Amino acid sequence: MQEPDLNIVHPFIEEYLKQVSPERDSILTEMETLASKTNFPIVGPLVGRLLTLLASATNARRIIELGSGFGYSAYWFAQGTSDEAHIICTDSKEENAQRAMEWLRRGGLDTKIDFRIGDALDVLTSEEGPFDIMFCDIDKHDYPRALSLGIPKLRRGGLFLADNVLWKGRVLADKPDEKTAAVLTFNRMLYSDSRIFTTILPIRDGISLSMKL
Numbered sequence: 001m002q003e004p005d006l007n008i009v010h011p012f013i014e015e016y017l018k019q020v021s022p023e024r025d026s027i028l029t030e031m032e033t034l035a036s037k038t039n040f041p042i043v044g045p046l047v048g049r050l051l052t053l054l055a056s057a058t059n060a061r062r063i064i065e066l067g068s069g070f071g072y073s074a075y076w077f078a079q080g081t082s083d084e085a086h087i088i089c090t091d092s093k094e095e096n097a098q099r100a101m102e103w104l105r106r107g108g109l110d111t112k113i114d115f116r117i118g119d120a121l122d123v124l125t126s127e128e129g130p131f132d133i134m135f136c137d138i139d140k141h142d143y144p145r146a147l148s149l150g151i152p153k154l155r156r157g158g159l160f161l162a163d164n165v166l167w168k169g170r171v172l173a174d175k176p177d178e179k180t181a182a183v184l185t186f187n188r189m190l191y192s193d194s195r196i197f198t199t200i201l202p203i204r205d206g207i208s209l210s211m212k213l
């Protein structure tokens with residue numbers, strides 16, 4: 001199959017899930033509008049709710065996001081954590097960090113956020129573990145390295161989450177390009193590494209959940 005671009009979830013089901021989900025607050029709605037206008041990739045509300053749920057269910061105190069963009073996914077994480085939580089956000093673009101901090105401040109969530117501008121994997125390398133949750137949403141070619149660097153810094157029972165692991169269906173391509181090949185390598189690593197237990201949820205563009213054993 002040549003690089004197909006598929007809807008992972010049937011569009012009618014995607015629409016139904018959006019309709020049945022509650023409205024977001026005005027700040028998340030503004031972020032979604034900007035993402036849609038500028039074609040900026042955000043996780044969207046279906047995955048967003050999962051991030052809040054996982055942060056809350058695991059009582060996460062230390063979270064690191066690799067690739068925070070303008071703070072949409074961080075906003076959902078922050079909503080699922082207590083005031084003691086420390087969330088390290090990373091992005092290579094200062095403009096994204098500034099936008100993120102403004103929105104998070106307006107939502108009263110900025111005190112939990114430590115936004116680092118620079119390469120996410122450099123930040124991960126320089127930080128000591130253990131983390132409760134890591135969320136990987138950087139350029140796809142770096143996914144395998146993010147996992148290798150990340151697992152030793154997760155606590156037992158901690159979660160490594162990654163977005164876009166079904167990569168618009170390109171994981172089915174006969175001749176995967178470089179990014180797709182990295183996603184394929186990453187997915188194989190997720191299921192073959194005995195230090196973690198993984199499942200992939202085919203919502204939006206596919207999100208992987210791996211628990212450190």
Ligand SMILES: C[S@@+](CC[C@H](N)C(=O)[O-])C[C@H]1O[C@@H](n2cnc3c(N)ncnc32)[C@H](O)[C@@H]1O
Pocket residue numbers: 041042043044066067068069070071072073074090091092093096118119120121137138139142
């Ligand atoms: C898909 S967007 C992140 C969206 C965000 N997680 C959300 O759902 O709201 C990816 C972001 O990661 C940044 N990025 C990509 N590779 C990076 C890297 N190696 N280090 C730091 N930032 C990176 C890009 O600038 C971009 O803003």
